[in-house]
Amino acid sequence: MSEHDFHPRVKQLLDGDLTLADLPPELRAEGEEALRLLAAVDRRPVAFPTMTERVMLAVNTRPSPAGWRRMLEPREIRLRIRPWVLAPALALAAALIIWIAGPRTAAPAPSLVTVRFVLVAPEAKAVSLAGTFNQWDARATPLVRTGPNGTWTATLTLPAGQHQYAFVVDGVRWVPDPGAPAVDDGFGRRNSVLTL
Amino acid sequence: MIASLVALPLTLLSLQQGIAQRLAGRVSPNVAAAVEGTGTAASARGLPVDPLIQKAIEGGAKGIADDRVIAAVNLVVSHLDTAAAALREGGASADTLTIAAGAFAVSAGLNGSDITALARVGATPAALTVGLRVAGTLAALGVPPAENIGLVSVSLRSGKPTADLLLLPASVESEVAKGSTPAAAAAGLSRAAAAQGRHGPPPGHGQPPHPPTPSHP
Numbered sequence: 285m286s287e288h289d290f291h292p293r294v295k296q297l298l299d300g301d302l303t304l305a306d307l308p309p310e311l312r313a314e315g316e317e318a319l320r321l322l323a324a325v326d327r328r329p330v331a332f333p334t335m336t337e338r339v340m341l342a343v344n345t346r347p348s349p350a351g352w353r354r355m356l357e358p359r360e361i362r363l364r365i366r367p368w369v370l371a372p373a374l375a376l377a378a379a380l381i382i383w384i385a386g387p388r389t390a391a392p393a394p395s396l397v398t399v400r401f402v403l404v405a406p407e408a409k410a411v412s413l414a415g416t417f418n419q420w421d422a423r424a425t426p427l428v429r430t431g432p433n434g435t436w437t438a439t440l441t442l443p444a445g446q447h448q449y450a451f452v453v454d455g456v457r458w459v460p461d462p463g464a465p466a467v468d469d470g471f472g473r474r475n476s477v478l479t480l
Numbered sequence: 481m482i483a484s485l486v487a488l489p490l491t492l493l494s495l496q497q498g499i500a501q502r503l504a505g506r507v508s509p510n511v512a513a514a515v516e517g518t519g520t521a522a523s524a525r526g527l528p529v530d531p532l533i534q535k536a537i538e539g540g541a542k543g544i545a546d547d548r549v550i551a552a553v554n555l556v557v558s559h560l561d562t563a564a565a566a567l568r569e570g571g572a573s574a575d576t577l578t579i580a581a582g583a584f585a586v587s588a589g590l591n592g593s594d595i596t597a598l599a600r601v602g603a604t605p606a607a608l609t610v611g612l613r614v615a616g617t618l619a620a621l622g623v624p625p626a627e628n629i630g631l632v633s634v635s636l637r638s639g640k641p642t643a644d645l646l647l648l649p650a651s652v653e654s655e656v657a658k659g660s661t662p663a664a665a666a667a668g669l670s671r672a673a674a675a676q677g678r679h680g681p682p683p684g685h686g687q688p689p690h691p692p693t694p695s696h697p
Contacts, residue, residue, distance in 0.1 A: 416534050419506070420541035446584055446613040448538075458542060465620035465649065467588045470535065470552035471544045477588075479617045479646060 294318050394443035397480040401451075403427065403461065406434030408453045415449025415475075417442050422452040448475040495523055502533050507540040507549065514550045518557055527560040528576035531583060559583035563612075566592035570599020578605055581612035588619035590628070597629050603636040610642040611635070617649045618666065621656070627666035634673045 296302045297315045307315045403411055413425040417440070427436035436451075448467070451459045460466045461476035469475040496516045503512040515536045519529040535556045539549030563582025567574040569592070574582075582595045598611055615632045619625070635645050648669065655665030 414541060416538075420534075420538045422541060446581065446616070465617055467584075467616075467620045469538065469542075470555055470587075471539060471542060471548060473542070475538075477617055477620050479613045479649065 290314060290318050394445060396441050397444055398439060398441045399478065399480070400437060400439045401427065401449075401461070402463070403436045403451045403453075403459070404434055405436055405451075405453055405459075408434065408436065410454055411436040412452045412455075413438055413440075413449060414452050414458075416447050417449070422455060427451070442478075442480060444480045447478040447480070449478065450475055495529070496520055499529065499533060503536060503540075506537045508546050510546045511536055511540065511549050511553075515553055518553060522557050522560065525561070525564070526574070526576075526579075527557070527564060528580045530576075531556050531560065531580050556583065556587075559586040562586050562592050563595055566595035567599050570596040571602075572599035572608055573605055575605055578609045578612065581609045581616070585612045585616035585619065588616040590615060590619050590625055594625050594629050598632060598636070601633050601636045607636055607642055607645070610645050614645050614648050618652060618662075621649060621652055622662040623652060623666045624663050627663045627670065631666045631670040631673070634670050638673060638676070 290298070291311055291314060293302065293307055293311055294315050297304065297307060298318055304312060304315050304319070401413055405411055411427040411429075412422050413427060414420045414422045418424040425438055425440065427438040429435070430437050448469075449461070450469075450473075451461065453459055458473060460474040464476040464478060466474040466476050496519075499516045499519045500512055503515060507515070515532055519532050522532065523529050532553050535553050536549055539552055544552075560579055560583045563586055564574050564579045567578060567582055572578065585595060586592070594615070595612065598615060599608060601608070601611075603611060611632045614635075615628055618628045618631065623631070631648060632645070635648065651669055652662060652665045655668065656662055660668070
């Protein structure tokens with residue numbers, strides 16, 4: 285009997301058809317030995333090397349040039365850090381990190397809302413809109429006269445959020461929107477409020 | 481540490497330059513210098529700088545005298561400080577958007593205690609920011625603080641989408657147009673929202689209610 289030529293009952297044990305207790309006493313030692321050998325076998329599935337592994341295997345087996353070999357050989361490196369030399373570079377790096385991380389992470393893109401502004405001002409020759417959305421520029425957003433009764437309108441697409449504004453009549457008179465809530469502007473006048 | 485010591489002045493310099501650039505040609509050099517100083521100090525306290533710049537630009541556009549513009553900017557800083565302290569008191573994480581929203585609510589007539597009460601609802605920072613803006617808008621509509629905070633609190637607790645929260649001022653205006661007072665309109669809406677919260681939102685609407693308000697020391 286060769287080393288792996290087991291008794292048929294032991295083979296049934298290996299196939300899982302029998303347990304060790306099912307074996308007659310004279311075969312139990314052989315059964316235990318068979319199970320021990322089976323447990324020692326590497327049961328990992330066979331894997332063919334991928335393209336990357338094949339390429340890396342080829343690279344690793346290729347002899348390295350002397351310069352590369354010297355660079356790849358482990359050796360002790362000692363760094364002497366002089367803070368006064370590194371400080372400007374570190375400061376620049378820190379400033380860049382603050383600059384890069386600050387505004388970009390703090391300001392997610394707001395959604396946009398289209399709003400129609402209306403003012404009835406029959407006597408007005410020009411009406412415009414100034415507010416937080418256009419840097420309070422009284423010339424940036426003119427309203428259009430849309431009817432014979434002096435109705436002025438403008439349609440804007442604004443970011444969601446809270447805006448304050450006022451109409452500017454004939455370039456000089458700041459008028460709050462009569463159809464919107466208003467708050468004190470800090471200068472003795474009222475700003476209209478738009479919350480989107 | 482050395483990097484931080486060098487980076488800090490660089491950052492402050494960058495902030496001042498940013499303020500100066502935004503104010504260039506819009507306000508007098510006096511106002512610009514005052515806002516640069518105030519803004520730098522405010523930023524160091526974690527306050528947003530944009531409301532200060534906006535107020536200065538607004539003053540310049542309206543032709544307001546320098547001293548009054550500077551006074552108005554300082555008032556904005558005061559509102560921001562009040563809002564930031566109130567939010568901290570309420571246990572809310574105070575990002576600059578939330579602080580600015582709180583400052584707007586203060587400028588509209590609410591006080592620090594009102595802001596703290598809203599912060600204690602335990603809403604998300606985004607929802608709290610919208611809640612503060614809406615509370616400020618309701619205050620501008622004439623809703624008294626008690627009814628205002630009651631309505632916004634119950635709406636925040638309901639966990640409804642913020643879009644629903646934004647409809648509150650229009651709902652109050654609608655009730656006022658029918659003859660109700662702002663206080664009665666807000667109280668009525670608050671009762672309706674609370675009742676809906678007890679019975680749950682209609683099928684297919686709203687979100688699960690918020691977890692209970694965390695306790696505060």
